[in-house]
Amino acid sequence: MFQGASQISLDAKGRLAVPTRVRDPLTQGGTVPVVLTAHPDRCLLLYPAPSWEPVRARVMAFPSLDPAFNPWKRLLVGFAEELTLDGSGRLLLSPELRAFAGVGRQVMLVGQGNYYEIWDRERWEQQLDRLTSGGSATTPPGMESFSL
Amino acid sequence: MFQGASQISLDAKGRLAVPTRVRDPLTQGGTVPVVLTAHPDRCLLLYPAPSWEPVRARVMAFPSLDPAFNPWKRLLVGFAEELTLDGSGRLLLSPELRAFAGVGRQVMLVGQGNYYEIWDRERWEQQLDRLTSGGSATTPPGMESFSL
């Protein structure tokens, strides 16, 4: 179960150093490859390869004649890349994925249960600000009764 | 049932010394880990790990294709960290959580029933001022008939 946020800076070669706290659960000690892909909110999704597989299968099963599904399929399947971490536990982000997510020098790596999200730092802050200053206006229908 | 407010100062390493009065109910004598996460009001939530579990489960059950829920999941699950207190009963707050809550040297630890809230001291004061000087203007709908 992935959770927790880490601020990470990419090095000059565009490598993202995955913290050990994240790396071990994600790759089960370096043995398992990972899959990176794109999300409509302009962040990247990071799965252990085995966990991505069933998601991909479900996306591929979308009815391809319904035009509403096609953009999703293009994002999720089209941008997917299987990668392995290097000896020091770093990921090399492709220029395509970096461009899509607007990733600069600083990124946030955010646990979301089955996967991690990778955000450009600035974009992440903006997203947070909208929630924290928005008040209850941003509470979606059905969530009014949610209690912590 | 957690209640009561304590003013606490973090040490140079960002460690928060949990008072024994709070520690024992929270960790049941040091045996139980705790979970820290973020709240939209820019404070942190502190749960005994077992109490956090059902909350997390409800958040994870949000419909993930509905964009309105995603920011909440990013906040509550994305910032969650399971921690154990060190030998002296201290919590090490991660830089990410400290940055989110704007935590400086002084914090308030405030009991809230199932969990504690951790506030930057200054932010806590501002919050109080808004309530005490705001008068009845801030009384939410449905609370007009509330009696103490």
Next chain:
DNA sequence: CCGGAAATTCCCAATTTTTCCCACTTCCCG
């Protein structure tokens, strides 16, 4: 088809960070 330049990949090593533990001081209670 061959040579050279550039880019990529892989790996090593130093520095920085983290973690764990110990010792001292202070406060409270007996």
Next chain:
DNA sequence: CGGGAAGTGGGAAAAATTGGGAATTTCCGG
């Protein structure tokens, strides 16, 4: 006033991150 517990600070060992360097591969141009 003494004993004990709690809070505070510091330090050393271990681990992790960071940066760089060298070798290999790839891509063009001759």
